[in-house]
Amino acid sequence: xxxxxxxxNHGSRKKAKxxxxxxxxxxxxxxxxxxxxxxxxxxxxxxxxxEGGQMPLQRRLPKVGFTSQSRRYSxxxxxxxxxxxxxxxxxxxxxxxxxxxxxxxxxxxxxxxxELSKTVTIKAIKVTVGAKKSIExxxxxxxx
Numbered sequence: 001x002x003x004x005x006x007x008x009n010h011g012s013r014k015k016a017k018x019x020x021x022x023x024x025x026x027x028x029x030x031x032x033x034x035x036x037x038x039x040x041x042x043x044x045x046x047x048x049x050x051e052g053g054q055m056p057l058q059r060r061l062p063k064v065g066f067t068s069q070s071r072r073y074s075x076x077x078x079x080x081x082x083x084x085x086x087x088x089x090x091x092x093x094x095x096x097x098x099x100x101x102x103x104x105x106x107x108x109x110x111x112x113x114x115e116l117s118k119t120v121t122i123k124a125i126k127v128t129v130g131a132k133k134s135i136e137x138x139x140x141x142x143x144x
Contacts, residue, residue, distance in 0.1 A: 074108065083118060109128065119138055
């Protein structure tokens with residue numbers, strides 16, 4: 001094999017479109033650009049979303065929605081999920097270690113869903129009113 005014998009694979013290099021070669025080749029005269037207009041001229045281009053001076057769609061429609069970044073780092077915990085924990089004192093670190101909430105969680109809230117069957121002490125975690133009643137009914141405590 002020599003440098004002067006190296007060739008590209010067949011079909012890997014597409015031949016350039018040759019325009020302006022007469023009426024028999026489909027790309028003669030106007031060369032596939034149609035008649036007149038901005039797109040027919042050399043250098044005739046426009047921005048993405050440009051509608052010929054008409055107010056573009058992305059500016060006609062209103063701005064919608066907002067995603068709170070604090071929501072991304074908060075999690076909900078069901079009462080029934082607390083039954084599987086080994087410890088009696090539950091805080092955010094305990095929930096993260098037990099894989100109940102994701103590692104990046106900064107705030108958690110315990111909601112009343114399911115039954116709690118053991119006595120637990122909740123520290124530094126938000127608790128709904130119904131969940132607080134269920135925890136205290138079993139003999140547990142909620143500390144702020």
